Amino acid sequence: MPQAPQAALPPEVPHVVIVGGGFAGLWAARGLAHAPVRITLVDRGNHHLFQPLLYQVATAGLSAPDIAAPLRHILRRQRNVEVRMATVAAIDPAAKRVRLAGGDALGFDYLLLATGATHAYFGNDAWAAHAPGLKTLDDALALRRRLLTAFERAEAEPDPTQRAAWLDFAIVGGGPTGVELAGTLAEIARHTLRDEFRRIEPATARVRLIEAGPRVLPSFPERLSERARRQLERLGVEVLTDAPVTGIDADGCHLGERLVPARTVVWAAGVAASPLARTLGVPLDRAGRVPVRPDLSIGAHPDIFVAGDLATVQQGGRPVPGVAPAAKQMGRHVARTIRARLGGGTGTPFRYRDFGNLATIGRQAAVVDLGRLKFSGTLAWWFWLVAHVFFLIGFRNRLTVMLDWTWAYWTWQRAARIILGTGDDTPAGPPGPS
Amino acid sequence: MPQAPQAALPPEVPHVVIVGGGFAGLWAARGLAHAPVRITLVDRGNHHLFQPLLYQVATAGLSAPDIAAPLRHILRRQRNVEVRMATVAAIDPAAKRVRLAGGDALGFDYLLLATGATHAYFGNDAWAAHAPGLKTLDDALALRRRLLTAFERAEAEPDPTQRAAWLDFAIVGGGPTGVELAGTLAEIARHTLRDEFRRIEPATARVRLIEAGPRVLPSFPERLSERARRQLERLGVEVLTDAPVTGIDADGCHLGERLVPARTVVWAAGVAASPLARTLGVPLDRAGRVPVRPDLSIGAHPDIFVAGDLATVQQGGRPVPGVAPAAKQMGRHVARTIRARLGGGTGTPFRYRDFGNLATIGRQAAVVDLGRLKFSGTLAWWFWLVAHVFFLIGFRNRLTVMLDWTWAYWTWQRAARIILGTGDDTPAGPPGPS
Numbered sequence: 087m088p089q090a091p092q093a094a095l096p097p098e099v100p101h102v103v104i105v106g107g108g109f110a111g112l113w114a115a116r117g118l119a120h121a122p123v124r125i126t127l128v129d130r131g132n133h134h135l136f137q138p139l140l141y142q143v144a145t146a147g148l149s150a151p152d153i154a155a156p157l158r159h160i161l162r163r164q165r166n167v168e169v170r171m172a173t174v175a176a177i178d179p180a181a182k183r184v185r186l187a188g189g190d191a192l193g194f195d196y197l198l199l200a201t202g203a204t205h206a207y208f209g210n211d212a213w214a215a216h217a218p219g220l221k222t223l224d225d226a227l228a229l230r231r232r233l234l235t236a237f238e239r240a241e242a243e244p245d246p247t248q249r250a251a252w253l254d255f256a257i258v259g260g261g262p263t264g265v266e267l268a269g270t271l272a273e274i275a276r277h278t279l280r281d282e283f284r285r286i287e288p289a290t291a292r293v294r295l296i297e298a299g300p301r302v303l304p305s306f307p308e309r310l311s312e313r314a315r316r317q318l319e320r321l322g323v324e325v326l327t328d329a330p331v332t333g334i335d336a337d338g339c340h341l342g343e344r345l346v347p348a349r350t351v352v353w354a355a356g357v358a359a360s361p362l363a364r365t366l367g368v369p370l371d372r373a374g375r376v377p378v379r380p381d382l383s384i385g386a387h388p389d390i391f392v393a394g395d396l397a398t399v400q401q402g403g404r405p406v407p408g409v410a411p412a413a414k415q416m417g418r419h420v421a422r423t424i425r426a427r428l429g430g431g432t433g434t435p436f437r438y439r440d441f442g443n444l445a446t447i448g449r450q451a452a453v454v455d456l457g458r459l460k461f462s463g464t465l466a467w468w469f470w471l472v473a474h475v476f477f478l479i480g481f482r483n484r485l486t487v488m489l490d491w492t493w494a495y496w497t498w499q500r501a502a503r504i505i506l507g508t509g510d511d512t513p514a515g516p517p518g519p520s
Numbered sequence: 521m522p523q524a525p526q527a528a529l530p531p532e533v534p535h536v537v538i539v540g541g542g543f544a545g546l547w548a549a550r551g552l553a554h555a556p557v558r559i560t561l562v563d564r565g566n567h568h569l570f571q572p573l574l575y576q577v578a579t580a581g582l583s584a585p586d587i588a589a590p591l592r593h594i595l596r597r598q599r600n601v602e603v604r605m606a607t608v609a610a611i612d613p614a615a616k617r618v619r620l621a622g623g624d625a626l627g628f629d630y631l632l633l634a635t636g637a638t639h640a641y642f643g644n645d646a647w648a649a650h651a652p653g654l655k656t657l658d659d660a661l662a663l664r665r666r667l668l669t670a671f672e673r674a675e676a677e678p679d680p681t682q683r684a685a686w687l688d689f690a691i692v693g694g695g696p697t698g699v700e701l702a703g704t705l706a707e708i709a710r711h712t713l714r715d716e717f718r719r720i721e722p723a724t725a726r727v728r729l730i731e732a733g734p735r736v737l738p739s740f741p742e743r744l745s746e747r748a749r750r751q752l753e754r755l756g757v758e759v760l761t762d763a764p765v766t767g768i769d770a771d772g773c774h775l776g777e778r779l780v781p782a783r784t785v786v787w788a789a790g791v792a793a794s795p796l797a798r799t800l801g802v803p804l805d806r807a808g809r810v811p812v813r814p815d816l817s818i819g820a821h822p823d824i825f826v827a828g829d830l831a832t833v834q835q836g837g838r839p840v841p842g843v844a845p846a847a848k849q850m851g852r853h854v855a856r857t858i859r860a861r862l863g864g865g866t867g868t869p870f871r872y873r874d875f876g877n878l879a880t881i882g883r884q885a886a887v888v889d890l891g892r893l894k895f896s897g898t899l900a901w902w903f904w905l906v907a908h909v910f911f912l913i914g915f916r917n918r919l920t921v922m923l924d925w926t927w928a929y930w931t932w933q934r935a936a937r938i939i940l941g942t943g944d945d946t947p948a949g950p951p952g953p954s
Contacts, residue, residue: 132672132939149583151936158716159937168718171672223940238566238605282592284602482927489923493916501916502585503593505566506657
């Protein structure tokens with residue numbers, strides 16, 4: 087029978103279970119590298135995902151492996167970590183156990199719950215079928231299929247009205263993801279697909295960005311929101327603000343009486359915390375997130391921590407934003423707290439250090455808010471690009487992403503314009519590829 | 521309404537319909553670039569696939585876009601081609617029409633049917649669930665998920681017998697694909713996954729290659745088959761020859777009385793022609809391929825041609841092999857014949873030029889048969905590598921593939937070890953990631 091390469095971790099040291107291999111979970115595991123603990127990192131997937139570039143996979147700029155790396159590989163040299171690919175069914179705080187789908191259970195001395203958020207339709211789950219969201223690599227590949235297939239359907243469609251409908255795109259939600267998707271999609275229609283079709287002119291595609299609030303990128307200063315809007319419009323995106331969506335169906339997005347026609351709709355509007363939080367038996371906020379104490383533990387159970395998008399932390403009267411740097415900082419802080427507790431001390435309160443806020447819009451278009459320093463346009467775009475390549479996990483990924491981007495920059499081409507899967511999830515219309 | 525960038529192709533010139541964007545179809549389209557015809561290339565996918573490297577996607581060495589390029593993009597400058605992404609339901613030779621799924625139809629003056637082959641279970645379709653095959657990018661991603669998930673299941677499995685079962689792999693079929701898969705899988709188990717697991721030793725995985733005939737790589741000279749076998753065994757593959765599989769189920773492969781245990785089985789044994797051939801109404805051979813006349817047209821309908829794996833052509837008493845170079849040559853020949861007919865002439869008989877036969881086995885292991893010149897081992901491997909990179913479609917793909925391979929060579933790592941999809945198709949066992 088197979089034998090482990092070395093004795094399993096000594097059972098007598100405290101057991102730390104980390105659920106979720108995102109930024110919070112991974113940085114917490116790393117923060118405990120030299121602590122006298124054994125760690126089990128549980129994730130339902132086998133990889134850490136560099137979420138900030140997920141929209142690039144959806145828009146065929148990068149391939150899935152460019153922005154993901156196997157958790158086992160990242161942590162292979164950290165001998166006190168076991169990576170377990172499994173789905174967590176529930177947490178039992180009283181018994182200090184994590185129940186896995188399939189019946190297994192893991193006892194823990196310390197638990198970090200960092201399963202993040204998923205997209206939410208605010209109780210309108212019927213919209214999901216018409217307006218898929220973007221949270222996982224599988225979401226991204228499904229979205230890529232939808233976006234690219236829409237142009238194929240338009241090309242094949244004899245009826246002009248139907249054809250035009252296939253070229254109507256709407257993105258719901260004017261946050262960073264919505265802005266990135268809208269800008270990139272407009273670029274694909276105007277440049278990437280040029281000369282490739284014979285019956286349609288892809289550049290006539292209409293890309294609409296629909297935001298319920300008064301401005302796009304609400305987390306940025308108003309001036310940058312205004313700049314972002316202008317840059318989007320320059321790329322050919324129609325920006326609709328103060329436009330709360332009241333319905334989404336096969337015809338498009340309904341704004342009260344008004345219909346914004348769109349055969350292809352993408353949901354970038356809302357997120358809700360992972361449902362696992364409910365099994366903690368503590369009160370949650372409206373978005374289902376877990377209000378945590380200053381040291382990121384939960385009131386009732388000081389040995390259970392919550393970090394990343396699943397946690398809601400107030401700081402200076404404002405919630406800490408659900409961004410990668412915040413998740414990394416929380417993960418590191420939880421590791422620090424556990425180390426302190428093991429040493430007989432107590433943790434310090436978590437303090438979020440805001441290093442700035444970036445959003446990209448499209449080629450040579452981005453906005454950067456570094457507090458005192460705010461800028462947009464080409465410089466901001468280069469700043470965004472360098473920062474994101476720098477933070478990518480793994481040297482190889484940096485290399486391939488830079489290669490893909492350099493290629494895309496000079497050729498206007500996109501590396502990953504491959505339609506995968508059966509296309510069963512593409513909207514109604516002539517039967518697709520099989 | 522959207523207008524085509526230029527007038528649609530003049531309807532008065534002869535219409536050539538090509539079904540299938542593989543090597544035969546794509547090379548035929550290119551061969552007609554300057555002919556006075558309008559061409560419609562129909563494929564159910566949006567991309568041309570470099571099939572010879574498909575096993576690398578299945579074994580996580582390359583990502584899907586590395587070996588595929590959108591047909592529209594490849595042909596964007598050839599103005600007499602329209603690419604249509606659609607599934608062909610049937611051919612009506614008498615009416616000279618191609619019926620598409622969804623009701624549309626395309627009339628043709630000349631037709632090239634080049635839809636290739638799919639994997640076949642010789643009437644044992646129940647085996648498909650236990651032993652998936654490898655023909656499309658989706659097959660490759662599903663197979664990647666199965667192979668990588670098996671190690672994850674083994675790591676999570678407390679029962680030693682069950683754990684060992686998850687580390688039993690069998691590949692059925694000793695042709696080039698089976699040999700490539702077996703060799704690469706052994707390499708992954710012994711090198712790529714080293715140090716990444718805590719409870720299992722991936723190197724203890726057993727990889728068995730099961731071939732019904734007396735030797736692997738039957739299309740090669742016996743001496744090279746023998747070398748291939750030795751190289752496989754050096755990589756840690758158990759090679760079983762004269763071992764016809766009589767059954768495949770959840771326990772493994774049955775060879776008559778004997779059971780070769782395997783929780784993960786891959787089918788690389790048999791291919792059958794695409795079922796579309798049946799709608800031609802002409803006699804087919806046992807594998808469902810279309811026997812063609814010397815000019816690759818079919819007897820009853822001289823304006824209908826069949827090329828690539830779908831056609832069976834005898835030459836010097838031996839069938840022309842189902843390999844990429846043969847498909848390209850057939851495609852070019854069909855183009856030549858159509859050009860000759862348009863000029864009032866007649867076609868010449870097709871002659872297959874065999875430039876040699878390559879098969880890779882694993883790191884520094886391959887066999888090359890150039891007729892007079894036969895060699896194996898490191899030199900053969902480098903020869904195979906250069907040849908395949910050279911023939912890859914698109915400069916960018918060459919670049920990224922070379923990068924991925926260089927990386928893999930020095931680090932033993934594999935770029936694309938990302939498990940995508942729900943894993944619904946993984947074999948029975950503890951519930952997987954969702």
